[in-house]
Amino acid sequence: MKPGRVGAIAGRIVRQFRHDPRTLGLIVVVPLVVMMLIGYLIGDSGKEPLPVAVVAGGSPFAPTFVRTLDDQSAIEVVVTTDDETARRQVGEGDIAGAVELPSSPGGPIVVVVAGTDPGVQGPVMAATAAALRQVATSLGLSSPLQVTVDRLSGAGRLSTIDAYAPVLEVVFAFFFTFLLTSVAFLRERSSGTLDRLMASPATRLEVLLGYLLGFVGFALLQALIILAYAVWVLNVNIAGPDWVVLLVIVLLVIGSVNLGIALSFYARNELQVVQFIPLVLLPQVFLGGLFWPVQTLWAPLRWLSQVFPLTHAAVALREVFIAGVGFAEVRGRLLALVAFAVAMVVLGVLALRKQRA
Amino acid sequence: MSTLDTPAIVAHRLVRTFGAVRALDGLDLEVPARTILGLLGPNGSGKTTFIRVLAGLLRPTAGDVLVLGRHPGLETAPHVGYMTQAPALYDDLPVRDNLVFFGRLFGLSTREAKVRADDLIALVSLTEKARTLVRDLSGGMRQRTNLACAMIHRPRLLLLDEPTVGVDPELRVGLWDHFRSLNAEGSTVLVTTHVMEEADRCDAVVLIDAGRTIAEGTPAELRERAGASTIEDAYLWFANRRGEKAS
Numbered sequence: 001m002k003p004g005r006v007g008a009i010a011g012r013i014v015r016q017f018r019h020d021p022r023t024l025g026l027i028v029v030v031p032l033v034v035m036m037l038i039g040y041l042i043g044d045s046g047k048e049p050l051p052v053a054v055v056a057g058g059s060p061f062a063p064t065f066v067r068t069l070d071d072q073s074a075i076e077v078v079v080t081t082d083d084e085t086a087r088r089q090v091g092e093g094d095i096a097g098a099v100e101l102p103s104s105p106g107g108p109i110v111v112v113v114a115g116t117d118p119g120v121q122g123p124v125m126a127a128t129a130a131a132l133r134q135v136a137t138s139l140g141l142s143s144p145l146q147v148t149v150d151r152l153s154g155a156g157r158l159s160t161i162d163a164y165a166p167v168l169e170v171v172f173a174f175f176f177t178f179l180l181t182s183v184a185f186l187r188e189r190s191s192g193t194l195d196r197l198m199a200s201p202a203t204r205l206e207v208l209l210g211y212l213l214g215f216v217g218f219a220l221l222q223a224l225i226i227l228a229y230a231v232w233v234l235n236v237n238i239a240g241p242d243w244v245v246l247l248v249i250v251l252l253v254i255g256s257v258n259l260g261i262a263l264s265f266y267a268r269n270e271l272q273v274v275q276f277i278p279l280v281l282l283p284q285v286f287l288g289g290l291f292w293p294v295q296t297l298w299a300p301l302r303w304l305s306q307v308f309p310l311t312h313a314a315v316a317l318r319e320v321f322i323a324g325v326g327f328a329e330v331r332g333r334l335l336a337l338v339a340f341a342v343a344m345v346v347l348g349v350l351a352l353r354k355q356r357a
Numbered sequence: 358m359s360t361l362d363t364p365a366i367v368a369h370r371l372v373r374t375f376g377a378v379r380a381l382d383g384l385d386l387e388v389p390a391r392t393i394l395g396l397l398g399p400n401g402s403g404k405t406t407f408i409r410v411l412a413g414l415l416r417p418t419a420g421d422v423l424v425l426g427r428h429p430g431l432e433t434a435p436h437v438g439y440m441t442q443a444p445a446l447y448d449d450l451p452v453r454d455n456l457v458f459f460g461r462l463f464g465l466s467t468r469e470a471k472v473r474a475d476d477l478i479a480l481v482s483l484t485e486k487a488r489t490l491v492r493d494l495s496g497g498m499r500q501r502t503n504l505a506c507a508m509i510h511r512p513r514l515l516l517l518d519e520p521t522v523g524v525d526p527e528l529r530v531g532l533w534d535h536f537r538s539l540n541a542e543g544s545t546v547l548v549t550t551h552v553m554e555e556a557d558r559c560d561a562v563v564l565i566d567a568g569r570t571i572a573e574g575t576p577a578e579l580r581e582r583a584g585a586s587t588i589e590d591a592y593l594w595f596a597n598r599r600g601e602k603a604s
Contacts, residue, residue, distance in 0.1 A: 192445030196506070199412040200462045201434040356414060 022268060026275040034278055037286045040298075047296045049076035050096035050123055053086040059101035061135050069099070069131040074123045074296070090114055091152045093315075096295060097124035108148055115151030116322040118163045119293040125149070153239075153323035165236040166317035167290045170310055173223035173249055174256045175281055180222075181215050181260030182273045189264070194355060204352040208345055212257050219253045239324030245317065248330070251337035252313040258344030265351035284310040312336040363426040365390045365514050365545035366411060371420035373406050373568075380406040382568035383420065388547060388561075393540050395559035395576075396549040397592060403568040404549035405442060408516045411547070412439040425514060435463060438512030442519050444503040448492035452483055452502050455491060456509055463510035470509070477505040480535060497528050504532065508539060515539060517548045521555065533558050553589035562588070564595055571595045 017024050040046060052075050056062040070077040078095065080086055086098035090112050097120075100110040111128050113121045132145045188194045197207055227249070230236040238245060263280065267273045286292065287301055288311035294302055305311045316333035319325045327334075366388040373381040381403045388394045398404050409415045410422055413429040424433045446455050453474050460470030478487050481501035486494060491502060504520060517536070521529045533555075536546050548559065556562045557576045564572045564579070572579055572595040576588055583591035 191448065192441050192443055193447060195409075195412075195414055195441060196439070196445050196459065197462065198414055199434060199437070199439045200459070201431055201464060202462055203431065 020268075023272055023275065026272065026279070030275060030278050034282050037283060040301075041286055041292050044073065046298050047074075048298065048302075049074055050120065050293065050295055051076050051078055051094075052124055052127070053078045053080050053089065053095050053098040055080055055083045055086055055098060055100045057081070057083075057101050058103045059107075061139060062101050064138055065099075065101065065131055065135050068134045069127060072127045072130065075127045087112055087152070096120045096293070097128075099128055109145055110148050110150050112150045112152065114323070115153045116318045117289070117293060119289070119291060120295065123293075123296075161230075161234050162236055162322065165230045165234065166321045167314050169223070169226055169230065169249070170252060170313040170317060171281075171285060171290065172226050173219075173252055174284075174310055174313070175277070176222045177215075177219035177253050177256035178260045178263075178280060179277065180219060181211070181257045182264040182267070182276070183270060184215070185211065185261045185264040186267060186270060186273055189355075190269075198352070198356040204349045204356070205345075207352065208258070208261060208348045211261055212254065212345075215257045216250075216253060219257055220250065223249045223253055236321070238321050240320035241326050244320050244327050244330060247327075247334065248313055248316045248320070248337070251334060251341060252309055255309045255337060255341040255344055258341055258348055262344050262347040262351050265348075265354065284308040287311075288314055290314050306336070307340075309337055309340040312340075362390060364388060364423075365392075365425060366394075366547065367421075367423040368407070369421045371407070371410070371422050372418045373403075373410060373415060374418045380568055381410070381417070381420075384565065384568060385570050386563055386573070388545060390545055391540065391543055392560040393536060393546045393548065393558070395556045395562045396547060396565060397551070397553065397556050397562055397588070398549075398565040399551055402565050404551075404565065405518055406568075407565075408439070408518050408547070408549060411514075411516055412437060435510065436513040438507040438510065438515045440504050440507035440515070440517045440520055442522070444491075444499040446491045446499065446502055446506065449490060451488045451490055452494070453478060453487040455502060456505055459506045460509040465510060473509055473511075474505075477508060480538075481505050482531070497524055500524055501528070501532070504535065508535075511542070511544075513544055515544055515546045517546065519549055519551070521550065521552065529555075553587065553592060556588040564592055566596050566599065571599050 052069065054062070054066050054069065054077050056066070056079055059065075066077050066079055069075055083098070083100055086095070089095045090098050091114060093114060096113070098112040100112065102108055109132070111125065113124055115121065128147070132147065136145050188197070227245070231238065259280070263276055264273060267276060287297060287305045288294070288308045289305065290310065294305050294311065297305060312333040316330040319330055364387050366386065368384050368386040371381050371384040372379065384403065384407060396404050396407065406415065410417055411424055411429055413431070413434055422429065425436055427433050429437075447458070450458070453471075456474035456477060457467065457470045460473055461467060465473065475487070478484055481504060483498060483501055483505070486498060491499060494502065500520070504517070507515060507517070515536075521532055524532065536548065540546050548555070550556070559576065561574065562576050562579060563570055572582070574582070579591045579595075580586065580588060583594035585591040585594055
């Protein structure tokens with residue numbers, strides 16, 4: 001072995017990076033973005049509390065309970081007397097939960113949660129239990145107060161796979177599709193055939209739509225394999241209509257194909273495409289409400305999460321899978337997915353302008 | 358859009374810059390219809406940039422350019438064939454499928470494209486390889502497939518960017534026969550080359566250097582004006598003279 005040769009190879013690699021500032025920039029930026037997001041999400045500071053309604057109902061210990069619950073940083077209490085409105089707001093996701101207190105000391109305490117998102121339900125249950133323990137201590141009760149949980153949807157307690165199946169479906173459908181199209185389109189450019197396309201009478205929109213049609217079938221096949229495995233092998237239950245599930249997936253995949261094409265114009269080589277993956281995928285996974293609830297995010301991040309297709313696809317699938325809702329209830333989310341797909345076609349057309357005079 | 362006598366290409370004080378580099382620096386050139394014009398210049402003289410402007414892939418920075426009487430773009434694209442310097446083909450498709458695809462892209466029906474593809478495959482002597490994947494072809498075969506793709510829609514103007522680089526002499530003669538036969542059907546052919554002896558096969562030759570025209574004429578005229586016996590010597594004479602003028 002000659003150290004000189006090893007040194008020459010190592011030196012060449014370093015020199016190549018020096019002439020590739022974009023790759024070098026991504027090497028620095030990507031881990032920074034990822035660590036900033038993780039640090040923010042796992043840390044306690046800078047998060048918004050989850051709104052929880054307390055239906056006082058004339059309970060003698062209501063003031064103590066409201067104070068102790070509100071003292072917890074993860075929760076913000078809204079006091080109300082209208083239990084029907086509170087339940088409706090929980091169902092629509094406007095508030096994270098509602099605690100219904102009894103009018104007499106021995107009556108039942110009911111915690112109402114939507115039951116579709118473990119990321120929301122967990123903190124609400126934990127905070128309520130902690131507050132009730134303090135109330136019991138201050139009242140000098142020997143036994144803990146009894147609580148019943150009322151999930152507005154979902155049959156009983158969610159299994160982990162039921163809770164996360166919708167999330168996994170959207171993440172992998174999106175990821176695989178993006179990977180497939182971005183690399184394929186990059187090859188079109190590096191092989192020179194894109195020049196041929198651009199020197200032909202084909203318009204940019206024709207090229208993009210042709211690509212979309214060609215890829216959507218394969219991308220959909222991947223998404224359906226994931227879905228079929230979840231349903232038939234993992235026994236994930238889909239409470240709502242299957243066709244709405246398919247519609248969500250089709251729209252998500254279309255958006256992802258277009259994103260892959262649009263972004264592949266900003267990558268000079270395969271390495272950069274791979275570097276784009278964490279940049280495109282992780283913020284959506286972290287901020288899209290897939291594992292951490294969107295409601296607790298700092299307001300600007302919450303707005304950002306509304307731009308991400310994964311946010312809308314995950315909420316829509318969760319509601320259809322677990323709450324069993326239909327088309328009408330997820331209409332807004334579908335519209336957001338359509339808007340994203342259209343925006344990506346526009347971005348693709350703009351990117352193609354660089355390829356033609 | 359243009360009469361038969363409209364010049365195929367007119368470039369007037371054409372400039373194209375890439376950052377600080379002036380790839381085309383006031384190029385003047387006119388190519389009459391139905392001629393074979395050779396664009397001669399060393400590497401980096403602006404030949405490929407000029408062809409990419411004509412193909413509608415690059416916008417001029419300044420100056421004017423007309424292709425078949427129009428600005429290069431979607432309107433001229435159906436009448437222009439562009440053969441890239443490196444073969445631009447789909448490696449994982451057979452030869453014939455590549456041709457049919459580009460034919461469809463230029464508006465031929467599938468049936469027309471197949472008929473035309475088979476004719477062209479025969480013309481470039483690849484009939485036995487029609488169903489072979491491009492990635493399994495030799496370099497010369499790829500180059501011939503590349504040429505066939507550029508001719509699939511019977512373009513009125515054929516832009517050939519160093520079509521004979523890396524091609525053996527026998528095939529080079531064959532390719533020139535194709536250019537001649539296409540020209541005989543009424544097409545204009547613009548060939549760039551830095552192989553000087555190829556210039557003698559052209560009706561007219563334009564010598565360029567550093568993005569500018571330094572001389573034009575028939576090969577015989579250029580040799581005579583330079584008092585040279587070969588085009589190569591003539592090129593050096595013109596390039597030298599321009600260098601002396603500049604200094």
